[in-house]
Amino acid sequence: MSVTDSTSGLTLNQILANSARTQTTDTSIGAASKAATGSQSLGKDAFLQLLVTQLKNQNPLDPQDNTAFVAQLAQFSSLEGITTLNTTVNSLSGGLQSSQALQASSLVGRSVIVQTGEAYVDPSSAKPFSGSVVVKDADSKPTITITDAHGEVVRSINMGVQKAGNVDFTWDGKDDEGVLLDKGSYTFSASTKNDTGTTALTTYLPATVNSVTLSKTGGEIMLNLAGLGSIGISKVQTIGL
Structure with a gap:
């Protein structure tokens, strides 16, 4: 049996869900989003903060779906891997350019x-x-x-x-x-x-x-x-x- 508010036509479950979403938007997720957009990019730290905040403020009557949670973890793992790969590639590129410059300088006069x-x-x-x-x-x-x-x-x-x-x-x-x-x-x-x-x-x-x-x-x-x-x-x- 559900309890219904006659003035708004919403069930108790809907009222609780709306309240949870409103609190999430106004508090932790809002702060995390602001931190992310402040640097004009969503980095891995901001991504993890948003994920943890989402879990803390999920609706107890409609918890986070396991499939969606695993998908978000996979996205976070992919983001971490891409970041590490970019760092490695940039390091290799810098080393290659330095090596080419050294080899090229030895050709002058020959x-x-x-x-x-x-x-x-x-x-x-x-x-x-x-x-x-x-x-x-x-x-x-x-x-x-x-x-x-x-x-x-x-x-x-x-x-x-x-x-x-x-x-x-x-x-x-x-x-x-x-x-x-x-x-x-x-x-x-x-x-x-x-x-x-x-x-x-x-x-x-x-x-x-x-x-x-x-x-x-x-x-x-x-x-x-x-x-x-x-x-x-x-x-x-x-x-x-």
């Missing part, structure tokens, strides 16, 4: 072999300029064509019959007439002729690292090469002295 068709050459240097070309087919006869900054061909080097793979070549800094050229940027293009026509080949040339540019967004490290500009570190084949 010579690297990169996949490119352009190089800065000082023919007056006692050491001849050297590079390599990738031969795709066996018994090919690759030819290296060297062009100066004005687009004029200054030297052609016939490498003869070569096997498939990386084939080294050297240039003494002289043109076809034997005249020593000025230092500057030169373009090296390699090709080979076969029954189907002329095939372009990939060249690897040396360059000196002047400086290194680190990406603020975690992108690829860029090497600033003398006389050539920037190139991605992924294009480096060999790191020399």
